[in-house]
Amino acid sequence: MARLMADCRRFPSESNCSLVIIGDEDEVLRAASEHAVSVHGHEDTPELRDEVRGMLEPADAYTPG
Numbered sequence: 697m698a699r700l701m702a703d704c705r706r707f708p709s710e711s712n713c714s715l716v717i718i719g720d721e722d723e724v725l726r727a728a729s730e731h732a733v734s735v736h737g738h739e740d741t742p743e744l745r746d747e748v749r750g751m752l753e754p755a756d757a758y759t760p761g
């Protein structure tokens with residue numbers, strides 16, 4: 697199974713966060729949601745998970761910088 701990526705730079709935020717999370721979908725979804733809650737002050741809701749799921753990309757689409 698191809699790994700997925702959540703790139704925080706694509707998340708609208710004011711903190712210029714550069715975090716990239718790569719892993720299986722479940723792992724990325726959980727880690728990215730926890731990150732959004734703890735760092736960006738989002739509420740952990742089903743809507744947040746949907747939003748995170750919507751920004752997942754194939755990990756091989758990652759480009760540094």
Ligand SMILES: [Zn+2]
Nearest residue numbers: 704713715735
């Ligand atoms: Zn972030």
